[in-house]
Amino acid sequence: MTSLDPALVVLDKDGVRLTVEDAVATVTLTNPAKRNVQSPALWRALTEAGRALPGSVRVVVLRGEGRSFSAGLDRQAFTPEGFDGEPSFLDMARGSDEDLDALIAEYQEAFTWWRRNDIVSIAAVQGHAIGAGFQLALACDLRVVAEDVQFAMRETSLGLVPDLTGTHPLVAAVGYARALEICATGRFVHAEEAERVGLANLVVPGGELDAAVRDLAAALLAAPRDAVVETKTLLRGAAGRTYEEQRAAERAAQTRRLRDLAGLSD
Template sequence: MDLDLLARSGLRFDLTDLADGRRATITLDRPDKLNAQSPDMWDALRGIGEALPDDVRVVVVRGAGRAFSAGLDRKYFTTGEVDGRPGIGSLGAMPEEEADEIIACFQEGFAWLRDPARVTIAAVHGHAIGAGFQLALACDVRIVADDVQFCMAEPRLGLVPDLGGTFPLVHTVGYARAVEICLSGRRVGAEEAVAIGLALRAVPAAELEKATDELVESLAGGPRAAARETLGLLAACTEGRDPAAAFAAERKAQIRLLRAMAGNT
């Protein structure tokens, strides 16, 4: 992990012990900017994913201050460079292959959060706008404070959600509702988020940290191997696996676990 990059990215990374393994907590720590995101932050997220110890069972993503994340830092809405990075307008002036490669690197900062090697939880409060919404969607589970406001702002700005947010949104709330949320650009509050399956549960803002800790304990309490296999099965089902393929995958996973129990690996 590049510690210099982590320091300037506006992220904090902490490891704490669990009964069986460890918990990683990633905190977006730019409270004065409502945790607005940047390419450095996405690079740091990718670096965390690449360097994550094998014994991490749960990853929690949270925001410091009044919001989870208000989206991309507005200073990148430019045709020039910002801190040596291309602004949004600069990407459009590049050759297509170069722009594609840059955006693909940005997406990698979010994509690893869907790796079934561990469960990921977004603890979301306040604004989760654009890139903030997509970061929350990248996690397996979302628990929200009662002041949460989700918004997919990109289409109203002439853009698309390009950090991997479209796939999990459709599979979480359904195609028609995803269309309406994205194209209207409206805010989705806590009560609605729970009702449509976008959030697991909503709690008072003052209780979000405690509720997140309790969720970590409940999800990381069983055998690690069984948890990984189950996450893999469930994740594959969201990607369109047909019932016969799901049945076959369950058999293979179960046999792997049984063989391990019998010492026949």
């Protein structure tokens, strides 16, 4: 595929569209009329999108159509009936611990693949990113946000907890105390604060969001793929290693790079 080729549509279902153009894949939430609210069907489509990524993809962009990135879980989830063909919250509560754990783990899969070491993921976030929407933005490696962005973690105010993998990256980004305050109060975090505390890598006017993400993707693609993969692997593992363990990991990674560059790798 050349740069003149149109983007290839790989998947388009349940409010999720995956397109691929050269080394960049774009995952788009496609229900702007409902502010890209989320459901189990959407989560399964997101999981499928991750599995469908061609091996040539190096950067994945996540975006939402319309004025909001994602306003969180569809309110239908909170009705007694829930979603058609899906267990309601009441059904889930009545299940065994094992069944409930397995079901939540299935939902979480939609949020886990964005940090794979072989890709760099960028969330392009405008308007509302609430609850599950906030957690989906947090699932990505990087976040470029519009000036009108409104992050909020509302699960606690509903008597729930954030369970779609958002707590770990939130604490990593802003620290325990601020993460607790954001979650427990459910307040909005706007663009200026998001950039200041590390939730956003870049803040731009809404009309410049797509262009800023394209520029960032191009910058990420400028470095050799294997060097980026090794660097991301090092950085992702750093928090779980001691200083000396990280030094050793750096040496091992650099050894692999030097041998690869010299044509001596296995």
